[in-house]
Amino acid sequence: MLIKCPWCGDRSLAEFSYQGDATIIRPSDPLSLSDNQWNEYLNLRNNPKGWHDEIWQHLNGCRKHFKARRNVVTHEIADTKPMDGSLQGGRS
Amino acid sequence: MNNPQIPQYRLPEGGRIDRSRPLSFSFNGRAYVGYQGDTLASALLANGVHLIARSFKYHRPRGIMSAGSEEPCAMVTMRQGSRIEPNIRATQIELYEGLVANSQNCWPSVNFDLQAIINKVSRFLPSGFYYKTFKWPKFLWMSYEKVIRHAAGMGKVATLPDPDHYDHMHAYCDVLVVGGGPAGLMAAKSAAASGARVMLADEQAEFGGTLCGRAEKISNKPAMDWVARVRDELAARPDVTLLPRTVVASYYDHNMLVLNQRTGEHLPTAEGFTPRQRIWKVWAKQVVLATGAIERPLVFGNNDLPGVMLTGAVQTYISQYGVLAGKNAVIFTNNDSAYDAAAHMHDNGIKIAAIIDNRKQTSPAAQKLSDRGILIFNNHVVYQAVGSKHVRGVNISPLNENGDKLSGGNIKIDCDLLCMSGGWTPSVHLFSQARGKLRWHETLTTFIPEKSFQQERSAGSCKGVWGLSDCLKGGAKAGAEAAKAAGFTKTRALKTPAASNHDMGDIRALWRVPQPPRSQTKRFIDFQDDVATSDIELAAREGYRSVELTKRYTTLGMGTDQGKTSNINGLAVLSEELGKHIPEVGLTTFRPPYTAQTLGAISGPERGGHFAPTRRSPVHDWHVSTGASFMPAGLWMRPAYYQQPGETMWDAIYRETKHVRSHVGLVDVSSLGKIDLQGKDSAEFLNRCYINGFAKLPVGKCRYGVMLRDDGMVFDDGTVSRLAENHFMMTTTTAKAGPVLQYLEYLLDVVWPELDVHVVSATEQWCAIAVAGPKSRELLSRITDIDMSNEAFEFMGVRQGNICDVPGRIYRISFSGELAYEIGVPSDWGLHVWESLMTAGKDLKVSPYGLEAMSILRIEKGHIVGAELNGRTTADDLGFAAMISTRKPFMGQRSLRKPALLEGERKQLVGLISLDGKTPIPRGAQIVVNPDGPTPVAMLGEVTSNCYSPHVENHIGLAIVKRGRQRIDEILWATSPLTKQRVRVKLCSPHFIDPQGERLRG
């Protein structure tokens, strides 16, 4: 697989490290959450068939984190963006 | 080689071999002669050798069935000694001078195999036999397995290290063409004409594919002339890479393919810089699959006898190698391709005793042979081959009206060669690995590519196109399309030369040749795994419906040939048994690799010392020169102890330990992780990362910190020093240096991007030396301009200054519990500083100590390491509750309120001491109340660290024990059923030395 780092361009999968679900935002005030809400943030993840928005790190490269929209069925990557960018395409 | 005799099955001329270069080789200890350009298979056939191997399960005699990588029978063990390699197809071994090959799976010899008795009792060995028979009683399985493994041998592997080297290459191209036959060559030519970067790979030594083994013409000249011209044109282009002897084994996501090039297999030994094999990882923008087709065997009685061959292979042996596989042939077919073959064989002097065709009508192709006076039996079948170690004749019979039974009237025909053609199966392996969708083609009776999934297209016979002219045209078109899709938009398909265009005629499917009533003769489907029709019939009777399960139950297609000749036949027989249409039953999944790959090639140069990098401290050479024994810590090589003459290992370790407590020692701690943090929000960031406060840490001080994961478990511990207002240095454990940096980077990129902090690993930039012991201050005061007095340089202070004339830092921290300092200097000066310390401290008896002594010192002090930081312990479990800040948020804070972390039964860190004063505490032992109690014995916890303590003069340990802190002074057992050791232990505080910390501060 090739993954396009927003800073370095197309690089081999071996340079990257998967870092989780990009749709999960860490709560700004965890202490205000109930046990259930905290559990949901900490442990529960959706696993839809098809497109996922993910966080990847270019670990053996520039080491920056970025977002990728990847289809977990076909391994197609529709888009990659810096963490503050918004992903395009892929969904149908 | 002088004056070799031309063997009797070798034609006097013709073929792609070089008769001026005879090669001697040995098979099963006998000497033979072949020629440059031969394969082992062709050279053996030329010498009249047909019996090559014994079969996997029944030890039946097996010969050579094909001329390519589909070969399921002729498996041999190649080479000798450290280069010995089993299960190599004789059809793919290029002959070289001095080649040594041997039959496998037979004892004492292939001609007289004692285990062939199995064949006589084979009806007692149906599919699932091993599962059914040997599964009970369970305890005997181990001994059954040994016997079965011996009986079902697949050759022997080398037990010596592999002396050869293997290479890995990475490559990028616009168009990768797989297969160098007519379609592939034309595709490469078309793609290259546009200027695209093209790679062309073919598994044979010579390009041409099927053309190498046929008497075809292109533009009215021998087809191989055309092949040579195209190959030379391609070779002359700088953007074209030609890869002969290269099998494209695997097709992965994003058009990444893995190729195996046999760079040295055709040489006696691959010498110099030539690797034995090379793996290519190729990222191709577009791929053309021109992988050809494989002829199918027909499924009749004794179809595995040596001398029963695929018809196309017999042609290949004539045209490519000038070898006759026999002199008196019977041909058995269900399609027209065999008639071209028959004419070819007849032209070269093979007598055609008869052609047996299950189709009712004589086709036009057949008519031509009939005109030559060759006997053709339509609507007949060969139902059995006859012979013991080689085919001697065939029994043929007419079919009934439906074609599902013999209608009587047997005829026996003598022959020494039986050619079979059951139609052709396109090689869709790579197409299917790339997740392309296949479609069942009723008239071709096979699966063909329907819809591509990745950036690839098929051309030629792998797409079900048989005629040569059509294959050339299809190749030209596919090559142009691929180049266009890769961005070379003006590409056009090149014109193709004139060529024949024979197809296969109408095929009459014949999946199982009917047998006479009560016949026990086996009809093989998968020759490599000895799977016969009866096995699939049995599986269907026993209720198997899924093709994937039937495959595993019967082992159909599970050999190293991956069922290249057996997949469709097996599937068809299962479908007939289930009364279903073939596409309803479905095809088994094609998985990489296309042909078996050696482990040597896969590991490539990454073995031995090259498997992983070795990390060495800047002082490494000094450790080596003083005879240190090393132990690996992750990738690091760290000194374990420094043995002196006359000392045992333990003598050295205990001497080093005691020396630190009484004098002064040096330990190289360069492998500890060091992370440099800068930026105006660094203090705030650290505050959020650690359970304890860092915002108010003054410049010139360091602090011990504990870091949690967000789930509340301890992640790592270490010290942080404030070097300037916005400049910090963090240390981590050796093992967590990488993960902690990654975690900090994640927090800064993803969670708090608004913080102005930069983090970078400084582990390799700094050499770190711990100086520990009561004389450490005295030693350091001699080599630095920093004021080392207790008043000026307090415990947990950090100073920057000159150390042995080098700018560096001194941290007053202690891991051993003694008065201690840690020196940091730039790595290039590490050795200089270490040596200067050894010189300056000679009269203080300064002495190095290793990891073993350091480990004892830290256990005595109750410091935790990876064994305690095991991802399941909380700060409170480890005794750090008092450090947890209540005045700020930090990572993992919310999880500390999780019910599971608050419950009173959690395991806590305690010390252990051996009750009798002499029995060691076993590593990893369980803490229990009564090891002899009724099972299961309740486990209260486990020993995490253990050692003999010279300071306590007893065996001590650290353990994680349920409600441990409330159990201090309790007497329990530490028991290790694994090592059958047990000891009574008393629980105590984990601080065995100086619990008040007076030594540190003195």
Ligand SMILES: [Zn+2]
């Ligand atoms: Zn990058």
